[in-house]
Amino acid sequence: MKKLNLYPYCAAVLVFIFLSCDSESTIDNATSFDSKISDFSDEPATKHVNFNHPVKVVESVFEAARTYNLEILNNLCDPFGENNDASRKICELSDDEIDIFVHEFSEGMILDNVMIKGDTARVPIRYGINGDKESIITLIKREKKWFILNF
Numbered sequence: 001m002k003k004l005n006l007y008p009y010c011a012a013v014l015v016f017i018f019l020s021c022d023s024e025s026t027i028d029n030a031t032s033f034d035s036k037i038s039d040f041s042d043e044p045a046t047k048h049v050n051f052n053h054p055v056k057v058v059e060s061v062f063e064a065a066r067t068y069n070l071e072i073l074n075n076l077c078d079p080f081g082e083n084n085d086a087s088r089k090i091c092e093l094s095d096d097e098i099d100i101f102v103h104e105f106s107e108g109m110i111l112d113n114v115m116i117k118g119d120t121a122r123v124p125i126r127y128g129i130n131g132d133k134e135s136i137i138t139l140i141k142r143e144k145k146w147f148i149l150n151f
Helices: 007-020 023-042 054-067 070-075 085-091 095-105
Strands: 115-117 120-127 133-142 145-150
Touching (some): 054 095, 054 120, 054 133, 054 145, 085 145
Antiparallel strands (some): 115 120, 133 145
16 A cells, blocks of 8 residues: 655645635734724823822823713723723713713712722722712723723
8 A cells, every 4th residue: 555645735735725824814903903902092082091090090080070071981891892881981971971070070989998900900999979978999900001800
């Protein structure tokens, strides 16, 4: 029985498959997705938000409530969409929730004991009309920028 050497045929098939793959568009798509995450902070609504530290991102929430600069809220949540419903409500504030948001967060403050561990941070806050509510805002680091994950 004669053995066939299939190596040249296999190599030719692999080269064909490699050259046929649309790997360039996949790389371009991934690159453009990453640039969407990292470049949106140059938009006018977020020019003054410091995404380099989790405390600064949370301070932006309070500042938005104090100044009615609510456009910045849209870009504070996790760009991968992994945030919970409560934080999503802040970032996607509807018109009928604006007054409630402003009353609840305009006098908000960050409490001590901010914890940063790797790519997550926990920022304890006090908020509410009388400053009588406490909670923790969890942030996640994506592409070297901090975003709200949970509230």
